[in-house]
Amino acid sequence: MPKVFNVQNFSTGDGKGIRTTVFLSGCNLHCPWCHNPECFNSKKEVSTEEIMEKILHDKAYYEMSGGGVTLSGGEPLLRFNECTELMETIKKQDLHISLDTALCVKIPDFDELTSLVDTFLVDLKTMDKEKMEFVIGGNLEQYCANVSELKKRNAEVVFRLPLIPGFNTDDKSIEENAAFINKYGYKASFHPFHRMGSSKYRELGLDYLYKDTPLLTKEEVAAIKAKYFALGVTEAEI
Numbered sequence: 001m002p003k004v005f006n007v008q009n010f011s012t013g014d015g016k017g018i019r020t021t022v023f024l025s026g027c028n029l030h031c032p033w034c035h036n037p038e039c040f041n042s043k044k045e046v047s048t049e050e051i052m053e054k055i056l057h058d059k060a061y062y063e064m065s066g067g068g069v070t071l072s073g074g075e076p077l078l079r080f081n082e083c084t085e086l087m088e089t090i091k092k093q094d095l096h097i098s099l100d101t102a103l104c105v106k107i108p109d110f111d112e113l114t115s116l117v118d119t120f121l122v123d124l125k126t127m128d129k130e131k132m133e134f135v136i137g138g139n140l141e142q143y144c145a146n147v148s149e150l151k152k153r154n155a156e157v158v159f160r161l162p163l164i165p166g167f168n169t170d171d172k173s174i175e176e177n178a179a180f181i182n183k184y185g186y187k188a189s190f191h192p193f194h195r196m197g198s199s200k201y202r203e204l205g206l207d208y209l210y211k212d213t214p215l216l217t218k219e220e221v222a223a224i225k226a227k228y229f230a231l232g233v234t235e236a237e238i
């Protein structure tokens, strides 16, 4: 059974249309700005039947809005084996599946993965090997190889760019990220840093390193996006 920390109906920021997002427990990274710290502790197992009941409750909305189901986390690919039954059941209902992933994991079977997922929402945090390794705990080579495997299979991919002040909003980061996006020809969505996870850190008794980090202003976000657009990046409509 999948280990899940939340099943959220009526999500609007996790892919196209109205969606139900299934948040799977656990992550192999440790982004200091993470707004889902509860993913690290929750080990609750939820049956496919129980998750499907929540998913099917909103089926009419998916059809009306072009939405579907998003598997998120944490890192949902860590639980891929636990989720294949769920994904197959979702597919039998003819529902669209998006997978929201940091893509920094070893993937044993890309063919199986791409046969079940319709759209990959792939985080693009940094192209800097040191930052990837020492700030968030990822492996840049593995990430790049995984993106390449998706491209080989013509998978539908949208890059999700978290805009994190002091981490990836400088010109060098923007140029490197844009070059990577353009290499693959995918579109990008932009996700400005927020502190909505602050109360979760307090409840869990954890220190939140970004608790005093100022939010980007609307003008700063617009300026960052304008730099990406000037470098040839196209915004995805999600």
Ligand code: SF4
Residues within 6 Å of the ligand: 027, 028, 029, 030, 031, 033, 034, 035, 036, 039, 073, 074, 075, 102
């Ligand atoms: S990849 Fe996502 S869930 Fe994992 S630590 Fe980073 S922000 Fe949190």
